[in-house]
Amino acid sequence: MKSPEEVGRRLDAVDYLADEGLAMAVFLALRLGKPLLLEGEPGVGKTAAAKALAQALDTPFIRLQCYEGLTAGEALYEWNYQRQLLHIRLGQATDDASLFTEDFLLERPILRAVRHDGPTPPVLLIDEIDRADDEFEALLFEFLGEAAVTVPELGTFAATRPPVVVLTSNRSRDLHDALRRRCLYHWIEFPQPVQAAAIVRRAVPAASAPLVRDATEFIGRVRGLDLEKAPGLAETIDWVSALAALGATELVAGDTLRTLGTIAKTPDDRLTIAAAVPQESHP
Template sequence: MNNPEEVIQRLDAVDYLADDGLAMAIFLALRLGKPLLLEGEPGVGKTAAAKALAQALDTPFLRLQCYEGLTAGEALYEWNYQRQLLHIRLAESHGAALDDSSLFTTEFLQERPILRAVRHDGPTAPVLLIDEIDRADDEFEALLFEFLGEAAVTIPELGTFAATRPPVVVLTSNRSRDLHDALRRRCLYHWIPFPTPDRAASIVRRAVEGASDPLIRDACEFIGRVRGLDLDKAPGLAETIDWVSALAALGVTELVAGDVLRTIGAIAKTPDDRDLIGGALPSASPSAPSSASSSAGVGSPAGGPMAPPTP
């Protein structure tokens, strides 16, 4: 990709809408060969950005999902001990001598996502997503320093493997904890904000085929208002897309309070949030008529569109 504008166009072609800031961050990461750290609230499209980048580049996509207790054996590499044991027994049955050099070879090496990205020998460099790095332990970050800085992995028994085509590395974080300064120094950085209602509507329109424009517009405005409430887990774009998909599946074309209550499980992920969102709605009940059968909004005595919740 020759410039940030081309990044926007290529991502747009795979139905990912990138703003100027994200496009510049991706362009510089590609041009400089640096890992890119994307931060933002859950559901703003960090993971989707890495997937879309792999599609736009027409290159393999590798993913490492981080979690507490993640080890090098699950992220970098591991030895196939069962095959090694079988090799030992076969050698013993034939009276052959064995040493470490015959047991610790690439034949018995199991590649995990990071080593697989380093040793990838295809015509294009893969995109490696290290997803939710903030969920992993501090110690795991230290395992990444060599890889992030040099696109290499050292295996004590075999030596150092360096990538012939350094992978495109994208790390994501929801900021559930602070990341080590040494990791941040090795990466370019970009914060993905939650989009405005208009931009969110454009994104949802791409993701949900068949949903009416009034429904998408009203739903995105509603989510924008809901995010101003004191929620345990504010709904993100992913939840917005799920919610509009559910509404469209029910045949809803215009948002009314009754439909919000019927599908509230798509955006409220805790009992407290369900009560808070429901309590912020205009007067309505679960038995209120659906817009699939009535175009009158239940939030207005005159039957107009549903009023948004008040933060």
Template sequence: MNNPDEVIQRLDAVDYLVDDGLAMAVFLALRLGKPLLLEGEPGVGKTAAAKALAQALDTPFIRLQCYEGLTAGEALYEWNYQRQLLHIRLAEAQGRAVHDADLFGAEFLLERPILRAVRHTGPTPPVLLIDEIDRADDEFEALLFEFLGEAAITVPELGTFAATRPPIVVLTSNRSRDLHDALRRRCLYHWIEFPAPARAAEIVRRSVPGAAAPLIRSTTEFIGKVRRLDLDKAPGLAETIDWVSALAALGVSELADADVLRTIGTIAKTPDDRILVADAVHQETRA
């Protein structure tokens, strides 16, 4: 992609709409070969951005979902213990001695998402999504520093694997905890806001093409108002799309208060949020 405008066009072609800020961040990440850290409220489209980028570039998409307790063996690489055990038993049956060097060769190495991205040999580098990095432990972040800074992974028994063409790395965070400065320093950064109602309506229209235009307009406007409430979980684009899909399935063509109340479970995900959203509907009715 030669400029931010082309980023917008290429992502638009795969039905992912971006503003100028995100387009610039993606362009610079591609041009400079730097990882891109995306933050924002849940549901603003951070994960979808990485998926759409892989689709727009027609390149493999590799995802690492982070969680508490994630280890190097699950994210970087692991040894094939079963194959090593079979090798030991075969050597014993043949009366041969087995040395450590025999067991820790490349044929026993299992690629996990990050090493798979580093060793990718296709014509274009893959998009590697490190999703919800804030859910992983602090210690796991330190495991990423070499990879994020040098597009390389060191396996003590085999040496360092360096990418011939660095993968396109996108990290996402919901800011459930602070990330290390050392990680942020290795990345470009962009904060994704919830889209304005007009842009949200266009996104929903592409996702639910069978929904009536008045329904899409009224639901996205209502979601914008709901997000200003003190909710436990503000509805994101995914919830908006689910809601419009549900209303369209019910044959609704224009939003009414009763429609909100009977489908409230698609946008309010806790008991307190259900009460707040219902109250907002009643207040609009009285206004």
């Protein structure tokens, strides 16, 4: 892509509306060949941005979902121990080295991205990196800095076409400075009501324009309440979809209260939002 404006247009073509800041961040990541770290509150569209980028580039999308206890074997590579054991039982193992060849190597998301041999590099999403342990971050340094993965028994695999790497974080913990230094950075804000309405209209075309407008404005105000989990775009889309399924064409208190389960994810948040409904919804 030749400019941030083209990035915005290409993402728009696959129904992802990026603001100028995100379009610039993606453009620079592509142009400089650097990983892009996206942070923001849950539900602002970080994961969706990576998926949309893969669509816009017409290239494979590879996702690594992070979680506590994630290991190198699950993220980078591991050995097919069952095949190795069968190899031994059949008497085909001449020595230990014969058990550690590419025939027994299982590619996990990061190594698969490095060894991708297609005409275009894939988009690799390392999703919610803040959920993984500090030790896992250290495993990523070689890959993020050099687009390479070292398998001690086989050597180093370096990407001929480095993958487009997007990392996301909800800031549940601080990330290591060494990881941040290897990445470009962008913080994604909750969209303003006008942009949110445009996004929801695309996601729920059956919803009426007044319903979309009122619902997105209501969500914008709700985010100012003291909530454990502020509703994001995903919840907004679910809510408007539910209201449209009920045949609602505008936002009224009764429908709002009946469908709070789509936007309130804890009992306390449900009570807080419900208390705000009479003055926030149309009569």
